[in-house]
Amino acid sequence: MGGRTARLRFWNRPLHAMTDAFAAAGFRITVISEPESDPAARDLFPEVTSRFLSFLFFVLQAD
Numbered sequence: 361m362g363g364r365t366a367r368l369r370f371w372n373r374p375l376h377a378m379t380d381a382f383a384a385a386g387f388r389i390t391v392i393s394e395p396e397s398d399p400a401a402r403d404l405f406p407e408v409t410s411r412f413l414s415f416l417f418f419v420l421q422a423d
Contacts, residue, residue, distance in 0.1 A: 394417075
């Protein structure tokens with residue numbers, strides 16, 4: 361972040377709630393990806409669990 365701080369927001373919902381919200385907004389999901397966390401992150405932030413470092417990425421297409 362170039363030395364800047366940022367507020368991290370979470371959307372802790374079931375997967376079906378996220379996919380339903382995208383569909384209701386008129387999007388079609390073309391890809392869902394859950395990349396592995398970088399092992400170096402565990403060394404830099406040992407107090408943070410691996411669950412925290414999990415992300416889902418969605419590629420959406422407008423219908």
